[in-house]
Amino acid sequence: AQSVTQLDSQVPVFEEAPVELRCNYSSSVSVYLFWYVQYPNQGLQLLLKYLSGSTLVKGINGFEAEFNKSQTSFHLRKPSVHISDTAEYFCAVTQIQGAQKLVFGQGTRLTINP
């Protein structure tokens, strides 16, 4: 079984400041890793994913994440945030073999202050 822990439930930052949203996971098998974003009153959409290869993956809207196998982490970063980045962010994992069921973290609410 897999589990995901997002270490911060809320992260307030000022516009144009950098941000890091932290995600740790636990799994007895190899997994793929994802970050999804949910804007207010909408469904989720994919920001980025790690399948294999380079541990630094780039996504949409200037976000990137780094996979660290030894620390079982997949932290999301953006060097300079914008008001439009205000949303809830979810880290998720799925096992590589078998049914592609996503296991989500609890979510981190990112609030950008002007």
Place this chain on the structure above:
Amino acid sequence: NAGVTQTPKFQVLKTGQSMTLQCAQDMNHNSMYWYRQDPGMGLRLIYYSASEGTTDKGEVPNGYNVSRLNKREFSLRLESAAPSQTSVYFCASSEARVAGNEQYFGPGTRLTVT
């Protein structure tokens, strides 16, 4: 393409009433999923259908039933609604024969059980 559509958008039920949440996708995906989203708990998988004609339980299946009507449609039924089923319900689909493919989410159904 509409992507993943869900009906209704909002619903209020009394305890003990039944209802069916509808989901359809027009992306010719094989796999479909039902999640519930509760504050501080992220999204949790209720049921999924890896392919047409198959359904399996997820993390929180109690009190729900599903039907994969055809490749496009996957419905979720609450036979006797309880206040604990107050939540936002999301349907998703993916082409899961390619491992690591993203899931595409619908806009959600906000259900309140009184």
